[in-house]
Amino acid sequence: MTSLCDHGFYEDVLYVYKRCQLYGCLYDNYTFPFVTKVCSCLGSVKIGGVHCKVWRSGFVGNVFVQTGLVDFYAKIGFYDEVFEVFKEIGLRGLKANxxxxxxxxxxxxxxxxxxxxxxxxxxxxxxxxxxxxxxxxxxxxxxxxxxxxxxxxxxxxxxxxxxxxxxxxxxxxxxxxxxxxxxxxxxxxxxxxxxxPNVVTFVSIVPACKSFGSTCGEAVHACVLVRGYENQVSVATVLISMYSKLGNVDSAKFISHRVPHKNVLIWNSIISGYIYNKCWEESFGYLS
Incomplete structure (x- = not known):
């Protein structure tokens, strides 16, 4: 399970976990943290069954298991459950890590x-x-x-x-x-x-460029190119938005064309850019 989890084979981790249940294998302190982690990564709402199994197996008093549950509920959005598990940590005399x-x-x-x-x-x-x-x-x-x-x-x-x-x-x-x-x-x-810098760095800094003009935006864009992040959807999206707000529709369009696998964020950014610059015909062309 550790190896599968480390290499991103999350579905396989759940498969092994289910097989362990069928064969009556015993759990230990490391079983449930991995299972809750992969449920978080997969956005699986089947965690309720895992949480019940934690209670029945007597691992509810383990701080690493509790941490995994807090992390899952936080990422999925079950906020009431997050605070309930956090309270449980204190009630059981454990110290949150x-x-x-x-x-x-x-x-x-x-x-x-x-x-x-x-x-x-x-x-x-x-x-x-x-x-x-x-x-x-x-x-x-x-x-x-x-x-x-x-x-x-x-x-x-x-x-x-x-x-x-x-x-x-x-x-x-x-x-x-x-x-x-x-x-x-x-x-x-x-x-x-x-x-x-990584992808998150550029997603954080690029939106600030519109306040300093095109020279600044182009300099940051050059940093993106040097580090090979130009095809990352999140980075491309903020670059398209930046160039559009600077009035450089051609650069925004050029960036969008270079992204091999476009999602709805890319399409929305380029359409919004055309609308922002009052390029009405071009915006409708993307909708058709």
Whole structure:
């Protein structure tokens, strides 16, 4: 199951899990975390059966199993269940780990429960978790979502070693709050520190380009090309939107043509770009 999960064969993990049930194999501490993880990745709502099996097998008191359940419910959107499992961790005398808190924070953002996020931050500080590479981006994001950029930046600055996810979280927080100059300063600092940007970095920084003109947008686009991300749908979508808002419809169209497998986001972006630039006939041509 570990090997299959690590290589992305999620359906096969569930198959092995079901076969184990049929043969009456015993579970251990590692079985359910993998099963909940693949359910999260697959968006499977069959987790209810797995959760019941956790109870019946006596693993409900295992913090790694509980963390897997929190992560699943958070990603699928069963927010009431997320908080119920989190309460269960405390009631059973367990201490939530870094992964548990990192899974819970995005739920707080989506529900607008920023006060709960502050409490989680306090708990993480008390437990000594504030150097965790998964928890720190989640904390930066929730403060960014709440518009409290000073605390988000304090958390960012406290870490001497930062991975690309942490840089992305802070850049995204600035962009989201329309602090575009700060976004670019941080993006430049990231490159100077030899941290390689990824798809998420460009999705976070490209929307800020429209505030600085075409030269800036073209420079970031060049970075995208150098790193080979031009065919990534999420990156292409934001580039199309950027060029459209800068009035460069030809570049937006050129990018859309280079994406081999277009989804509805690409089509919507190019149509919206034509409409934004009052190219009515071209927009209807894409709808026909």
């Amino acid at each position: 870094e992964s548990t808190l990192a899974s819970l924070l995005p739920v707080c953002s989506r529900l607008g429960k920023f006060h709960v996020g502050v409490s989680i931050h306090g708990f993480a500080l008390k437990c000594g978790y504030l150097l965790d590479e998964y928890l720190v981006p989640a904390l930066i994001s929730i403060y960014g979502d709440g518009g409290n950029l000073s605390i988000a930046r304090d958390i960012f600055d406290c870490l001497s070693q930062k991975n690309v996810t942490i840089w992305n979280a802070m850049i995204s927080a600035y962009t989201q709050n329309h602090k575009f100059e700060d976004s670019f300063l941080l993006f430049r600092q990231m490159l100077q520190n030899d941290v390689q």
